[in-house]
Amino acid sequence: MKETKGSETFTFSWNPCTPFSDGNCKDVLLCQYNSAGSGYAIAKKVNSFTENDDGSITLTYNGIVDGSHTRMAVFKLVCDANQNPGRFSQFVEEDGTGGLLEYTTTFSSKCVCDEGCPDNPGGNTGETEGLEPM
Numbered sequence: 001m002k003e004t005k006g007s008e009t010f011t012f013s014w015n016p017c018t019p020f021s022d023g024n025c026k027d028v029l030l031c032q033y034n035s036a037g038s039g040y041a042i043a044k045k046v047n048s049f050t051e052n053d054d055g056s057i058t059l060t061y062n063g064i065v066d067g068s069h070t071r072m073a074v075f076k077l078v079c080d081a082n083q084n085p086g087r088f089s090q091f092v093e094e095d096g097t098g099g100l101l102e103y104t105t106t107f108s109s110k111c112v113c114d115e116g117c118p119d120n121p122g123g124n125t126g127e128t129e130g131l132e133p134m
Contacts, residue, residue, distance in 0.1 A: 009035055012042075012091060012103075016059065016075075019044065030061065030073050032103070042071040042103055055079060057112065063100070073103040079113035086111060 013022060014030045023039040025031035030043035043061035050058045056078045063072035080087075086109030094102045111117035 010091075010093075014075075030103075032071075040066060040071065043073045052076075069099045069101050071101045071103065073105075075104070076106040077112045078106055078108040079110075080108040081110050081113055081115075083108045084110040084117055 011033045012030060013020070013025075013033070016029065019027040019029055020031075021027055022031060023033075023037070025039040025041045028041045028044050029046070030041075032040045032042055034040075041064050044064060045062045046059060047062045048058070048060045050060075052058060056076055059073075059075040059077060061073045061075075063070040086107055089106040089108075091103060091105045094104070096102055109117065
């Protein structure tokens with residue numbers, strides 16, 4: 001996943017199920033990297049998992065305090081049988097009050113559908129194996 005803010009491009013690593021460690025990001029589900037490769041932890045724990053009326057799922061992650069900022073994320077997961085392993089929409093960073101940075105995106109994938117995805121989806125950032133709506 002990539003996000004461009006001003007002249008800087010950020011990349012993200014995400015695993016919806018299993019925490020990972022990479023550089024400054026320790027035991028996280030979501031990490032942001034600047035162009036110099038410095039990592040910023042965004043999510044370590046899911047706060048809520050909600051099935052919406054349209055069949056999509058909203059994953060809300062608890063915020064992580066990092067200095068004067070609290071970073072948190074909200075992902076909308078959408079079933080799309082034509083996307084395997086999956087596709088992200090534009091990743092958006094919004095500055096909230098009190099130093100809150102909220103990251104939002106939509107992930108469309110066959111892995112979100114009731115039929116799920118193969119054991120080895122391959123090629124995506126993060127793993128989506130076994131991810132199914134509740």
